[in-house]
Amino acid sequence: MSDPHERRTREAQARLRERGDDCLILFPSTNLLYVSGFDEHPGERHLLLFVPADGDATFLVPELYGEQVRRESWVPDVRTWADDEDPRAAVRDVLADLDVDGGRILVDDTMHARFSLDLRAALPDAEFGLASEVLADLRVRKDGAELDAMRRAGAVADAVIGDLRERDGDVVGSTEAELAEYIADRLTAHGGTGVSFETIVGSGPNGAMPHHSHGDRVVEAGDPVVLDFGTRVDGYPSDQTRTLVFGADEADPGERFREVHDVVREAQRAGVEAVEPGVTAGDVDAAAREVIEDAGYGEQFIHRTGHGVGLDVHEEPYIVAGSDRELEEGMVFSVEPGVYLPDEFGVRIEDLIVVTDDGCERLNDTDRGWRC
Numbered sequence: 001m002s003d004p005h006e007r008r009t010r011e012a013q014a015r016l017r018e019r020g021d022d023c024l025i026l027f028p029s030t031n032l033l034y035v036s037g038f039d040e041h042p043g044e045r046h047l048l049l050f051v052p053a054d055g056d057a058t059f060l061v062p063e064l065y066g067e068q069v070r071r072e073s074w075v076p077d078v079r080t081w082a083d084d085e086d087p088r089a090a091v092r093d094v095l096a097d098l099d100v101d102g103g104r105i106l107v108d109d110t111m112h113a114r115f116s117l118d119l120r121a122a123l124p125d126a127e128f129g130l131a132s133e134v135l136a137d138l139r140v141r142k143d144g145a146e147l148d149a150m151r152r153a154g155a156v157a158d159a160v161i162g163d164l165r166e167r168d169g170d171v172v173g174s175t176e177a178e179l180a181e182y183i184a185d186r187l188t189a190h191g192g193t194g195v196s197f198e199t200i201v202g203s204g205p206n207g208a209m210p211h212h213s214h215g216d217r218v219v220e221a222g223d224p225v226v227l228d229f230g231t232r233v234d235g236y237p238s239d240q241t242r243t244l245v246f247g248a249d250e251a252d253p254g255e256r257f258r259e260v261h262d263v264v265r266e267a268q269r270a271g272v273e274a275v276e277p278g279v280t281a282g283d284v285d286a287a288a289r290e291v292i293e294d295a296g297y298g299e300q301f302i303h304r305t306g307h308g309v310g311l312d313v314h315e316e317p318y319i320v321a322g323s324d325r326e327l328e329e330g331m332v333f334s335v336e337p338g339v340y341l342p343d344e345f346g347v348r349i350e351d352l353i354v355v356t357d358d359g360c361e362r363l364n365d366t367d368r369g370w371r372c
Contacts, residue, residue, distance in 0.1 A: 003074040004145065005037040007140060015134045016053040024051040024131055025119060027111040030311035033134050038073040039144050041066070042112060046087035049075065052098045060087075060094050070233050078280050092122050092216070102117040105133045109332035136372055140308060140316045141330035146236055147354060147363075148156065150332060151237035154352060154364030156192040157232050160365045161242055164227070168372035169244040172221045176201040183229050192231025192261030196238060197313050200228035205372055207346030210303055210338060222251025224261075224345040230313070235299070241336055241350035248371060253345075260297065260339050262348050266347045267291035268368070271319075275335070275353055275360035281323035288337040289321065297339045306334040309352055331355045332363065338353070 012035060026032040026049040028040040035057070036049055045062040051056050057080040061069050062336060066080040095101065100124055102125040109130050113202040120128065142150070164171065171179060180199040187195060201214040205223040207226040209273060224245055230238035243261060245253045271288030292301045306319030309332050317325045319333055336350030352363040 003037070005035055006074045008284050009035045009051060011138055012051060013053055014133055015138070016051075016106075018068060019132070019134070020104065021106055021129070022053055022126075023098065023100045024106045024134065025049070025108065025130060026051070026112075027108040027115060027206075029108050029110045031110075031131050031139075034135065034139055034311060036075055037308070038069055038074065039235070042110070046091060046115065046118075047082070048091065049113070050094055050098060050100075052100060055098070058094055058098065060090055060327075062087075065370045075265055077303050081268075088122070089116050091118060091256065095122055100126075102126050103128060104194070106133055109337050115338065119266065136316050139310055141328060142310065142354065143330070145234075145331075146310070147245040147332070149234040149236035150238065150352065150354075150363050152298060152336055153192065153196075153231055153233040153236055154362075156187055156190045156233065156239065157229065157238040157240040158366040160186045160191040160229070161227075162241070163342050164244060165367075165372040167246075169221070169247045169250065171219055172250075173214050174219050174220065176203055176206070177186065177337055178214060179219065179225075179227075180214040180229075183227070187231040190237075192233060194230075194232060194266075196230035196232050200226060202228075202346060204345060205343050208340040208342045210340060210346065210348065212341075218299075219246060220251070221247030222253050224253055224257050226348055228350065235311060237308055237309060238335055239313055239352060240366075241338075241348045242366070242368065243347045243370055244372060245370050246372060253370070256341075256356060257345060257347070257370075260341070260345075263292060263295040263297060264339055264347045265368055268335055268351070270361065271335040271337060272351070272353055272362070275327065276354060277325055277327055277329050277355055281317050281319045281327065282321055282332075283326045284327070284335065285321045288335065292337060292339060300339045301337060302340060303338065306336055306350075306353075308333045329354050329355050329357050339369065 199358040202212040228241040267288040274287035304320035338348030340346040
């Protein structure tokens with residue numbers, strides 16, 4: 001079985017049988033991409049993949065997608081419906097052919113409500129659950145091809161950090177929005193596909209808002225600037241944060257900033273060093289958080305230490321206090337502690353980490369210092 005998407009589908013079917021589930025029904029999403037190889041944004045038309053516990057999967061798609069799905073997906077049974085037809089009747093026909101009229105049905109977690117309601121109407125005797133009950137555990141461990149794509153995406157992000165360091169003082173006078181546009185252009189120039197999420201450029205006091213996007217504030221010499229961005233390679237993202245100071249030769253960022261940056265850098269190191277198979281996500285969070293708390297900034301660390309990354313930029317496992325989720329080889333997640341001082345500045349440092357058989361590997365590794 002050479003197609004990785006078909007292999008994943010067969011693995012999902014084995015899980016369905018083990019659990020006593022009858023069918024998986026997917027909507028345009030990263031779950032659909034993961035098992036079929038077909039990537040499409042959600043829309044108003046019925047585009048569904050039916051994966052029964054036994055037998056072959058069936059795609060039901062609008063007629064205008066038929067040829068595209070046949071070319072881009074391994075699924076051999078592709079059925080279409082025309083715009084002047086009732087897609088709900090086509091859904092009922094597929095369910096009848098698959099002999100799924102009850103039992104337990106797992107639907108895509110992100111399925112739009114009206115499609116879910118159509119399925120409930122077509123299957124009044126069924127019990128419904130979420131696709132993540134089966135797929136999340138498969139997706140959380142990345143295979144070699146997935147890791148290769150994420151390493152390359154990480155290398156692209158590293159290269160852009162290098163570009164920013166080289167510009168240094170030339171960045172001063174740019175707005176956050178202009179800097180975000182520059183980052184997007186350089187990600188593409190280095191071989192990435194777009195941005196994997198909306199770029200965060202938080203300069204000066206804006207950096208104290210962890211998810212500040214970017215605005216019209218002008219970057220001044222000596223400003224700490226939180227830069228959180230990524231791109232995609234073969235569908236898989238990078239997600240990296242550095243806190244840099246541009247024009248530091250002209251204006252010193254101050255002792256308080258240097259102290260906080262040292263604390264966050266040490267916290268990130270401690271979190272990464274805690275990663276190995278068998279430790280829990282909560283253990284990693286605790287290792288990073290302890291450093292920040294001991295330095296007196298615990299109340300200014302206002303988010304979890306990290307999140308899983310795969311086809312989705314945020315997915316399992318979540319590196320959060322109290323989590324007993326054991327880390328396994330092949331899991332990929334961020335380690336990104338931060339300290340945020342309102343009306344002053346923020347500092348965050350983030351790398352993506354993959355769990356290996358005896359520890360971990362960083363998927364991006366550009367310098368974590370603040371100086372350009």
